[in-house]
Amino acid sequence: MSENTQIRPFRIDVPQADLDDLKDRLGRTRWPDEIPGAGWEYGVPVAYVKRLAEYWRDGYDWRAHEAEINKYPQFITEIDGQDIHFLHVRSPYEDALPLILTHGWPGSIAEYLKVVEPLTNPEDPARAFHLVIPSLPGFGFSGPTRERGWNRFRTARAWAELMRRLGYDRYGAVGNDGGSFVSPEVGRVDPEHVVGVHVTQIYSFPSGDPAEMANLTDEERKGLEVLQWFYENKMSFNMVHSQQPQTLSYGIFDSPAGLLGWNAQLFGEDVDDDFILTNMMLYWVTGTATSATRFYYEDARAEHPKEPTTVPLGLAMFEGDFVSMRTFAERDHKNIVHWRSYDAGGHYAAHLRPDVLAADLRDFYAALR
Secondary structure, three states: OOOOOOEEEEOOOOOHHHHHHHHHHHHOOOOOOOOOOOOOOOOOOHHHHHHHHHHHHHOOOHHHHHHHHHOOOEEEEEEOOEEEEEEEEOOOOOOOEEEEEEOOOOOOHHHHHHHHHHHHOOOOHHHOEEEEEEOOOOOHHHOOOOOOOOOHHHHHHHHHHHHHHOOOOOEEEEEOOHHHHHHHHHHHHOOOOEEEEEEOOOOOOOOOOHHHHHOOOHHHHHHHHHHHHHHHHOOHHHHHHHHOHHHHHHHHOOOHHHHHHHHHHHOOOOOOHHHHHHHHHHHHOOOOHHHHHHHHHHHHOOOOOOOOEOOOEEEEEEOOOOOOOHHHHHHHEOOEEEEEEEOOOOOOHHHHOHHHHHHHHHHHHHOOO
C-alpha cells in the first residue's frame, strides 16, 4: 500500500469527558508512603507530586494552553507509516531560513512556544526563520508508534522527508535533549540541504582512550564529575526506558499521578508548574506515555554510525544543564563552528531563556545563510 503523503490541517480539541476523567483520577490518587525527611534521596518526594497533582486537578487551565498552541498552524502527515504532528509557522519574511526544531523526553512541542515569535518575526528580516516544530514519533499528537525501530536515525530520515514535503531545500536542524541526538543525524542523512545543526547538548562521552583523557581541560574534568553524579543518582529512567518500557507503562499510562511522578523527576524546580503540566497533558490526552519511552529502547538497539558528522555544528550550553565536553565532541563531529556557554537557563532554555537562545540561533545561522 502506498503511503499517504497528504498534509492534513490539525487543531487540538480535547473532549471535555477526557478532562473530567483526568480530574476524577487525580482526586482518587492512592498516595504512597515515604521515609520521613528523606527529601529527594529516594526519588521524587510525595509532597512535590501531590502539590502538582492538586494544582493539575483544581487550578491548571488546559483550555488556555490548548488555545495557546492552537494559535499556530498545525498539521499531520504520514511518513514511513507513522503519523507526524507538527507546528508550521512561516515568517512574514518570505526569504527566511527554515528551521526544524526537535524536543525530547519528558518535553514536547511546548518547549519551543516562547521562541516562535522572536524567531519568525524579528525586527531584522535577514534574521528571520520559518519554523517546523514536530512531535517526535510516539509523542503527543504524533500518536503512539505501532512498530519497532523508531530511533533517532529513523526519525532523522523522517524529518528530512518532512522538510522535502514542505518544499524546503535549504534548512537548519535545531535540537534539545532527545532533539540533540536527532538533529545531528538530520545533518548526516541530508547534508545537501541542511546548512547547519544547532543543539543545546553535544552528547559525546569518553571513548576509553587514555590519551583522550589526558587532554581534558579542568572544566571538562568538572563536567565528567557532574556526569558521574547524574549517572549514579538520576539515570534510572534511561535504564528502565531502554530495558523495560512496557513494564513501566502500567504505572504511567493508567495513573496521571504515576505519569506526573515519573516524568516530572527531570524537570526540576526551575520551570513553572504550568510548563510541567502542559507537557504532561500532551502525553496524557494522546495516550503516548508508553510509546514515548520506547524511543530509548529502540535507540539503545540501533546501529550507530562510526564516522563523525560533517555539517556545521553549533552549541549553546546553558548553566545547570548537561556539560558538553569539546575534547569528546570533536571526535564525533568534525565541523564544530560555534561553541557558547551561558550562565543560566538550565535544560529548558527555550522556555526559560527564549531571548538568549533565539539570539544564539540568529548568530549561528547568520554565517550560514
